Structure formats: structure tokens, C-alpha cells
Amino acid sequence: MLLSTAPATIPAATALPERGGNLAPPLLVQYWDVALRWKWLIAAIVIAATIAGLIITLLMTPQYTAATRIEISREQKKVTNVEGLESAEASRDLEFYQTQYSLLAARSLAERVARVLKLGSSDTFFKAHGVNVEGMAGNGRVLTADQRTQRERTAVSLLLKNVSISPIRGSALVDIKYTSASPADSAAIANTWAEQFIESSMDRRYASTAEARKFLEVRLADLRARVESSERDVVNYAMEKGIVALGKTKSADGQTQIERTLVSNNLEALNEALAKATADRIAAESRANARATRADATSEALGNLAIGQLRQRRAEVAGEYSRMMVQFEPSYPAARAVAEQLRTLDASIAAEERRVRSSVSGDYREALTREDTLRNQVETLKARMNQQQRDNIQYNIYQREADTNRQLYDGLLQRYKEIGVAGVGTNNIAVVDTAKIPSSPSAPNLLLNLTLAVLLGFGLAGVATFALEQIDEGLREPSQVSRLLQVPLLGSVPDVETGECLDVLRDPKSALSEAYLSIRSNLAFSTDHGVPRTLLVTSTRPAEGKSTTSWAIATVLARTDSKVLIVDGDMRSPSLHQYAGVQNVHGLSNLLAGDNDWQRLVQETNTRNLSLITAGPTPPSASELLSSNKMAALLDQLLEDYDHVIVDAPPILGLADAPLLSRVVEGCVFVIETNGVAIRGIKASLGRLRQVNAHLFGAVLTKLKHRQAGYGYGYGYGYGYGDTAGKVD
Structure with missing residues (x-):
């Protein structure tokens, strides 16, 4: 009987794997196997690349590199820190040095070097860089304007192509390197490059100073007119409103404030006089009210010296009369004389007390009149003071505008004076080491070129092997099944x-x-x-x-x-x-x-x-x-x-x-x-x-x-x- 061909209940995937059946070899082993399969191809490519590198190196013209080292210091105070002339971002060191490195490699600097060394007319310079000058005239022949321009542009391009700006990490030092087939030219160009960089930096500083001065002169003239106009407005308004300032102060932000005016000063004095008059009137009124009591009980009477002396004299006479009454009768002549003396003293005391009471009433009326007069004057000054306070609002507006204009003017004037002497400041760029004429070539480097050739050969061999591996699509290991x-x-x-x-x-x-x-x-x-x-x-x-x-x-x-x-x-x-x-x-x-x-x-x-x-x-x-x-x-x-x-x-x-x-x-x-x-x-x-x-x-x-x-x-x-x-x- 034929057995069924249906799939078994136990799939083949569950089969016990034989030794290493489905395990992929390590990646390095796989790469090694690939290398072994194509070892002759890899060896041929690497050897060919090495031989080519050797031949190219031997045929190359020796190149000489000279280096000038300069120091670029961060400027602590920049005179161009004027409104509208420089961004605040330029204060960061990183951006400052990146800017300097870019300026060192700028075409304008290369043009200055070419102009100073007259490289555009130097056939030696062009030949050292492998440039054919036959089509650009030379050898004593007269150059046309177009030929001269072409040679200058070519010289600048060669300079930019062969110069190298190498900042030294972690310092403010920069190496300016130049490479050419002429050792003398390399040293001269490297040194001239540093010199022209310093000069161009100074030129930019002077140029920026001149621009800043011109800018500030226009601003100062405008602000001067605004200061005069605003201060004139302050004076005219004060005269119109009768504002007489007796004292002024400066606030922390430089604004002028009126400490006191004539009206406020007068009001203060009248307030003090009114307070004293009110006190005097109250005292006089108190004395006048004492008339309801006996005159001899009033404080004025008690305080009157004449009344006091009369009362003392009466007390003495009354004592003498009392002693006489012990011995004599009232009709006794001596007793009658003493009694008459007592009556005379009583009349004098009464007359003096009447005079005192009449004086108290007059003082009260006088104090009341003086108080009313002062109060009316104070009210009048209060009205004037209130009006003046309202007028001071506009006065302060005029004064603030004048102060603001004055501050702007003084600030720009100070900067204008600083910029006037900015050009005499120290330069922030200095040459540390000048370039010497190199005694040995920097290129070609035989060992380096051979190493690169070998690496290139391995790279090409890897690409070729990869391509062949892609073409060869057969299974190579059990894990791929x-x-x-x-x-x-x-x-x-x-x-x-x-x-x-x-x-x-x-x-x-x-x-x-x-x-x-x-x-x-x-x-x-x-x-x-x-x-x-x-x-x-x-x-x-x-x-x-x-x-x-x-x-x-x-x-x-x-x-x-x-x-x-x-x-x-x-x-x-x-x-x-x-x-x-x-x-x-x-x-x-x-x-x-x-x-x-x-x-x-x-x-x-x-x-x-x-x-x-x-x-x-x-x-x-x-x-x-x-x-x-x-x-x-x-x-x-x-x-x-x-x-x-x-x-x-x-x-x-x-x-x-x-x-x-x-x-x-x-x-x-x-x-x-x-x-x-x-x-x-x-x-x-x-x-x-x-x-x-x-x-x-x-x-x-x-x-x-x-x-x-x-x-x-x-x-x-x-x-x-x-x-x-x-x-x-």
C-alpha cells in the first residue's frame, strides 16, 4: 500500500541539527573566507596600486613648506562697539577666532601679498607652480592690460591653493604655511602673508574708526540741536507758568527733579507763621475767658509785678493794723492812718487789675486778626501751589526730554573722543616665529604615499571582491540555507x-x-x-x-x-x-x-x-x-x-x-x-x-x-x- 504523501505531523524544522548545522560563522571568519577565495585578485590589485604609487611618487616634483607662526590676542575693548556697527554676538571668542581664520584665507589678503611681492610679473613664481606662462607673455615682453590682469588673478589663485592656515589647538597661535617648489619663495610668501595680515588688520581698524567718527559727527550735530531746543522749551515754560525753582536734584537714572519752588517755599513759611498765630490766638482767648472770674484770680494779674508788690505791701500794712487793733481803738489816729493806707492800696490794686483786664482783651483781638490774615494768605498760596503742581507735569515732560537728549549727547561725545585716540592702541596680532627657508622637501612623502597606495589597493580590491561576490550567488555556508x-x-x-x-x-x-x-x-x-x-x-x-x-x-x-x-x-x-x-x-x-x-x-x-x-x-x-x-x-x-x-x-x-x-x-x-x-x-x-x-x-x-x-x-x-x-x- 502506498503511504500518504501529505506532510508529516512533525515538520522537518524540528529535526535535531547536526554539528553547527544552522550556525553562521563569525563575521570576521566570513570575511576571511571571502578574502581567501579571491586572494590572488586582492594581491594583484594591491601590488598594482603599490607600484603605481611608487612610480607617481618618484615622478612628483619636490615641494617645500615654510611656516610663519603668529599670535592673535582677543581684544578686550573694541572701539567699534557703537550702535549699528557691530553685533553683540562678535564678543564670543569662538566666533572671533573663526573670523580671524577666515580673514587669513581671504582673497583680499592674497591680492595684497601678490601685489607686495609682484608675483604677477614673476615668471619664476609661475614656473615653480608648474604654470605655463607662454600664453601670458613674459621674458621681458611688454604685458597688455588683459595679460597683466590674467597673471595677477592666476597668482592669487595659486597663493590661495597652496597656503594653509593651521590653528594650534588650545592656544591663540596660528601657523601660516606655504608650499611650493621653491624653498625661498615659500619662506618669503609665508612671512609676507603674516605681515600683510597685520597691516590689513590695522587698515580695517582705521577704516572702522573713520566711519565711526563720521557717523558720530552727524549724530552729535543732531543731538546738539535737540538738546538746545529741549532746554529752551524748559526755560520758556517755566517763565510762562511762573515756576521758580529754588533747588534741583539728579535721580539715579540721571533725570533732573525740582526739589522746591518759590511758591512751595513761601507756603511752607506761611504755614509755620499761621501755626504760631493760631497758638497765640488760643493763648489770648484763654486769657480773655478768664475775665469771668475775679481779676485777682487771673493768671495775668497774678503774673503782674506791680500788682504783686501792691498786694505784698497791703499784706504788711494789714498786719500792722491788726497789731494796733490789739492795743488801740480804730479811732486812734495812728490806727486811722494805717486804715487809710489800706484803702489806698486796695484802690491801687483794683485800678491795676482793671488795666490788666483791658490789656488781655486787646491782645486777643490782635491775635485773632493776625490769624485770619495769615490763613487767607495760606489759602491763596495753596491754590497757586495746586496750579503749579499741575503745571509741573508738563514741566517735567520737558525736563525729562532735555535730560535724555543731554545724556545721549554726552555719551556720544565721550565715544567720539575715545574713537579719536583709538588708532594709537596696541595691535592684537604679533609674529611669534618667522619662516625659514626649508632645507628638505615636505612632499612627496614616499612612506605616506606607499601606505596610501596600499590602502587604496585594498579598497579597490574590496570593491572588486564585493562586486564578484554579488555576481557569484551560490550558497557558501550552511546558515544561508x-x-x-x-x-x-x-x-x-x-x-x-x-x-x-x-x-x-x-x-x-x-x-x-x-x-x-x-x-x-x-x-x-x-x-x-x-x-x-x-x-x-x-x-x-x-x-x-x-x-x-x-x-x-x-x-x-x-x-x-x-x-x-x-x-x-x-x-x-x-x-x-x-x-x-x-x-x-x-x-x-x-x-x-x-x-x-x-x-x-x-x-x-x-x-x-x-x-x-x-x-x-x-x-x-x-x-x-x-x-x-x-x-x-x-x-x-x-x-x-x-x-x-x-x-x-x-x-x-x-x-x-x-x-x-x-x-x-x-x-x-x-x-x-x-x-x-x-x-x-x-x-x-x-x-x-x-x-x-x-x-x-x-x-x-x-x-x-x-x-x-x-x-x-x-x-x-x-x-x-x-x-x-x-x-x-
Whole structure:
């Protein structure tokens, strides 16, 4: 009974990998392998590049380089820091030095050097740079204006081409280097370049100073007129409004402020006088109110000296009268005289008290009148003060404008004076080392040129190798099988010399036998019942090791005590009979043509449990025989007596035999030669198998070289399509 050709439940991808089966070698190893494959090409390109570099170096004209070292100091104070003349960004050191480096390589500086050294008329200069001056006149001939201009432009271009500006990292030093075929010219040009750079820097400073002075003169004239006009407005407005300032102060921002005016000063004085008059009126009013009490109780009376003396005198007389009354009667003459004296004193005291009361009333009226007068004056000044405060708003506007104009004028005037003496400042550029005439050439550098030539050779060799590797699209290592073809790798076998593979296979311990034993182990995991009972082995084209793989797998299976039959299905170019050492007289073509006695056609081999059905005579149309149902029926019959039937199919490319055979077996093993068929051809062959729904167990990579075998096995064997003798596939 024919086994089903449906895919097994255990896919080939789960097969145990053989040693290094799907592991890609390290990248360096891959590069090394590529280099070994193309080693002669790489060596030829590198040697050719080295020889070319040597010849070019020997033919080059010696070049001499002279260097002048200068120091460029950062300017601490820039006189051009005037409105509109320079951006604030120029204060940064990085931009300052980058600007200086650009100025050192400027065309204008090269023109100054060419003009000072008269290089435009120097034939020696042009010849030292390899320029033909025949077309530009010379040798004493008179130059036309156009020729002179052309020579000057050429000289400037040569200067810019051969000068080198090299800042010394981490310092303010710069090397000016010039290279030419003339040592003297190189030194002279390098030194002149530094000198002209210093002079051009001074020229720019003077030019910027002149421009700044001209600019400030215009601004100063305008500001002077504005100052005069604004100050005149202040004076006229003060006179118009009667604002008399008795004191002025300057604020922190330079603005003038009125400290006090005449009106405010008068108002302050009147306020003080009014306060005193009010106090006097209150005191006088208090004294006047005391009239309601007895005159002798008033403070004025008590404070009057005359009244005090009279009262003291009356007290003395009253005491004397009291003593006399003890001894005498009131009618006593002396007593009457004392009594009369008392009455006289009382009258004097009363008269004095009346005078005092009359004086208090007058003082009160006078104080009240004075207070009213002062109050009226204060109110009048308050009204004037309020009006003046309103007038001061406009006055302050005029004053602020005058102060602002004055500040601008004073500031620009100060800058104008500074710029006037700016040209005498120290130069910020100095020559540190002058250039000396070089004694030895700086170029060509033989060692450097040879090194570059070798590197260039390796680069060209790398490009050529890469291009050839892209053209050579064969598989080179086991890891590419699954990565590029999406096909499981059953194993890889080493390369063996043609004719020796059968002898090597007879040794079970050989690397070749171990490789196919590993493939057999992986096949055991490809189906749920172990190694497939029917198996097709094919390849893209002849000579990839297909027949050898078929024979080797059959041999390995036979060693496990399984009965194995190998069928040579390549009826166009049979080869398995050579492996067994038998005659190819009758075989598969006879069975498919109508002979039903397959037992008669089975031939035994030298390997125990391994039998063979040869391909038989070449039929007119092998595809027609294979397209019938006889092949499927034959396999059913063979499986009744054998454990495994292996069919060695023809190559796929250009033939329909292998796709037809793949439909009647459990699955296929696809053989790929290392560095053999292009990947696109392999994919085309696999595509044909997939079109007929063939089950692919995996691929076997053959003819793997020794270095590649470190990551898998390789194998190689010849296949002569159409040749039945002398070659082993």
C-alpha cells in the first residue's frame, strides 16, 4: 500500500541539527573566507596600486613648506562697539577666532601679498607652480592690460591653493604655511602673508574708526540741536507758568527733579507763621475767658509785678493794723492812718487789675486778626501751589526730554573722543616665529604615499571582491540555507575527491559517514513514524552530489538492519549502477513500460540489506512513463518487501521528471552544491516542487570546504548528464 504523501505531523524544522548545522560563522571568519577565495585578485590589485604609487611618487616634483607662526590676542575693548556697527554676538571668542581664520584665507589678503611681492610679473613664481606662462607673455615682453590682469588673478589663485592656515589647538597661535617648489619663495610668501595680515588688520581698524567718527559727527550735530531746543522749551515754560525753582536734584537714572519752588517755599513759611498765630490766638482767648472770674484770680494779674508788690505791701500794712487793733481803738489816729493806707492800696490794686483786664482783651483781638490774615494768605498760596503742581507735569515732560537728549549727547561725545585716540592702541596680532627657508622637501612623502597606495589597493580590491561576490550567488555556508531559502537544513557534508567517496563511505567512522548518519537522524524526526519509507533525492542541476547523497542515505539506513531498496529514477543519465558495480541492462524503464516482474530486476549490492533497481534503457520519453500511475503502483509493491525505498531522481532544472516523481513519495531531500548553482536557480527549482505540492523534508549542502566545515559539513561529487560511465554523481 502506498503511504500518504501529505506532510508529516512533525515538520522537518524540528529535526535535531547536526554539528553547527544552522550556525553562521563569525563575521570576521566570513570575511576571511571571502578574502581567501579571491586572494590572488586582492594581491594583484594591491601590488598594482603599490607600484603605481611608487612610480607617481618618484615622478612628483619636490615641494617645500615654510611656516610663519603668529599670535592673535582677543581684544578686550573694541572701539567699534557703537550702535549699528557691530553685533553683540562678535564678543564670543569662538566666533572671533573663526573670523580671524577666515580673514587669513581671504582673497583680499592674497591680492595684497601678490601685489607686495609682484608675483604677477614673476615668471619664476609661475614656473615653480608648474604654470605655463607662454600664453601670458613674459621674458621681458611688454604685458597688455588683459595679460597683466590674467597673471595677477592666476597668482592669487595659486597663493590661495597652496597656503594653509593651521590653528594650534588650545592656544591663540596660528601657523601660516606655504608650499611650493621653491624653498625661498615659500619662506618669503609665508612671512609676507603674516605681515600683510597685520597691516590689513590695522587698515580695517582705521577704516572702522573713520566711519565711526563720521557717523558720530552727524549724530552729535543732531543731538546738539535737540538738546538746545529741549532746554529752551524748559526755560520758556517755566517763565510762562511762573515756576521758580529754588533747588534741583539728579535721580539715579540721571533725570533732573525740582526739589522746591518759590511758591512751595513761601507756603511752607506761611504755614509755620499761621501755626504760631493760631497758638497765640488760643493763648489770648484763654486769657480773655478768664475775665469771668475775679481779676485777682487771673493768671495775668497774678503774673503782674506791680500788682504783686501792691498786694505784698497791703499784706504788711494789714498786719500792722491788726497789731494796733490789739492795743488801740480804730479811732486812734495812728490806727486811722494805717486804715487809710489800706484803702489806698486796695484802690491801687483794683485800678491795676482793671488795666490788666483791658490789656488781655486787646491782645486777643490782635491775635485773632493776625490769624485770619495769615490763613487767607495760606489759602491763596495753596491754590497757586495746586496750579503749579499741575503745571509741573508738563514741566517735567520737558525736563525729562532735555535730560535724555543731554545724556545721549554726552555719551556720544565721550565715544567720539575715545574713537579719536583709538588708532594709537596696541595691535592684537604679533609674529611669534618667522619662516625659514626649508632645507628638505615636505612632499612627496614616499612612506605616506606607499601606505596610501596600499590602502587604496585594498579598497579597490574590496570593491572588486564585493562586486564578484554579488555576481557569484551560490550558497557558501550552511546558515544561508534556512536564511535565504526558508528550507530546513538536514545536514552538510565535506568535500571529497572524485572517486574516493565510495571508499570513504565504507568506513562508518569517517567524517563523510558521520555527516550522512546525522542526515539520517534528522530524517528520523521528519515524520511521526521515523525515517520516511519512500524518499526522493533531487537537485537543481547535475554534478551537485545528488546520486552520492541517495547512495549514502541508503547505505546508512541499511546499516541499521533495515531492508533498503534504492531506485535509479534518472533514466536520462543513470549512474547508481556504477556505485553498485553492476550492469544497467534492465531496470525502471522496463517496469514502467509494462514489465510487472520487479523481483527479477532487483540487484543486490556489496552492502548488506541494500538492493538496487537500475534505471534501465533510456526511454524515448521519460516524462510520459513517469506521468502514468505505474510508478505509484510499483512503490506500493516495493514497500511490501522493503522498509525504505529511495528514488534517485533527475535534476529539476529544465526537466519534469523530478516534480512527477515527487507526487508519489512521502517527501523530498533537496541537494545543493556549495558555491554551485546561483540562489535564484535554487529558488526556481524549489518553486517547481512547491507547485506540485511536494513535501520537502529539507536540504543537504554538499562539497563544503575544510574551513566552512568548521560550521557544518561539505561535500562534492561530479555528475555528467548524458554520460553513463566514467563519472560518479
